[in-house]
Amino acid sequence: MRDLADDALVAEIRAAYAGSAQGWACGPERLYQIMADALVAGATGALTGRRVLDLGAGTGVASRALQAVGATPVGLDLAVEMLAHDREQRPPGVAGDAQQLPFRDDGFDAVVAAFSLNHVPDLLGALAECRRVLRGHGLLLASTFRTGDDHPAKAVVEGVLERFGYRRPAWYGTFKARVAGLTGDPDNLVCTARDAGFATAEVAAVPVEAGLDDPHRAVEWRLNMPHTLAFVAGLERPMQDRLRRVAIRELTGPLPSTVWMLVLRATAP
Ligand SMILES: C[S@@+](CC[C@H](N)C(=O)[O-])C[C@H]1O[C@@H](n2cnc3c(N)ncnc32)[C@H](O)[C@@H]1O
Numbered sequence: 001m002r003d004l005a006d007d008a009l010v011a012e013i014r015a016a017y018a019g020s021a022q023g024w025a026c027g028p029e030r031l032y033q034i035m036a037d038a039l040v041a042g043a044t045g046a047l048t049g050r051r052v053l054d055l056g057a058g059t060g061v062a063s064r065a066l067q068a069v070g071a072t073p074v075g076l077d078l079a080v081e082m083l084a085h086d087r088e089q090r091p092p093g094v095a096g097d098a099q100q101l102p103f104r105d106d107g108f109d110a111v112v113a114a115f116s117l118n119h120v121p122d123l124l125g126a127l128a129e130c131r132r133v134l135r136g137h138g139l140l141l142a143s144t145f146r147t148g149d150d151h152p153a154k155a156v157v158e159g160v161l162e163r164f165g166y167r168r169p170a171w172y173g174t175f176k177a178r179v180a181g182l183t184g185d186p187d188n189l190v191c192t193a194r195d196a197g198f199a200t201a202e203v204a205a206v207p208v209e210a211g212l213d214d215p216h217r218a219v220e221w222r223l224n225m226p227h228t229l230a231f232v233a234g235l236e237r238p239m240q241d242r243l244r245r246v247a248i249r250e251l252t253g254p255l256p257s258t259v260w261m262l263v264l265r266a267t268a269p
Contacts, residue, residue, distance in 0.1 A: 074091060103133045151255075152251075166228065202264075206263050
């Protein structure tokens with residue numbers, strides 16, 4: 001059930017991503033492209049030649065992966081600014097909310113949601129919308145992070161940011177406390193997909209080799225997130241450089257290269 005607090009949170013998430021398209025493309029996109037490639041590679045047979053909704057398309061990583069296997073994606077994102085990135089090279093995109101999709105029933109063969117359902121306060125409503133826009137036996141493929149499976153760079157870089165004066169934006173605290181966990185629990189994902197009307201639903205934990213043992217990559221990932229980018233951009237250049245140096249120095253030591261993603265695979269009746 002959506003309420004006003006949910007709507008306010010969605011508006012804040014929209015605003016944060018609206019201001020982050022350029023930063024996303026310079027930092028997190030590299031990691032998310034690798035994860036989108038792995039997500040799509042796990043289901044090419046069901047995607048090649050199909051019309052696919054790229055839900056929460058962002059700067060287009062899943063659309064690229066889908067085009068590479070011969071699918072025909074259509075992007076949807078809350079933030080039109082994310083869809084505008086690299087516009088000329090991308091398939092059609094529509095601004096909208098996953099909780100209320102602006103598409104007719106049965107219009108897609110598949111929905112691919114790469115790390116977007118984990119932003120949605122009304123998970124049941126969004127999954128029901130995914131099912132509604134899928135044709136019979138259509139496939140939903142969604143990636144999320146498992147709660148507690150955090151790469152150590154997250155805490156280390158946030159600790160360094162705090163020493164430079166950073167405080168988590170209020171929307172990000174609410175998002176972590178109220179929303180992200182809904183998709184971080186495999187059992188909850190499966191049950192909610194079933195409640196939303198999917199005929200089958202299963203979740204697998206998939207390791208993705210992401211090169212995050214390189215501290216430079218890990219730092220660029222964390223400093224260009226929607227909840228950190230505005231703070232970093234507000235620092236003067238020498239201070240930004242110092243922040244980067246300190247964060248990289250504190251990340252030395254063995255870092256895991258691999259990230260784990262949860263993949264929900266559900267089929268419409
Ligand atoms: C973590 S990013 C992932 C982007 C892209 N799929 C990728 O893997 O790089 C989450 C994306 O979901 C979008 N998003 C967040 N909430 C949404 C909602 N309620 N409806 C549609 N898109 C949403 C954001 O604007 C953002 O582009």
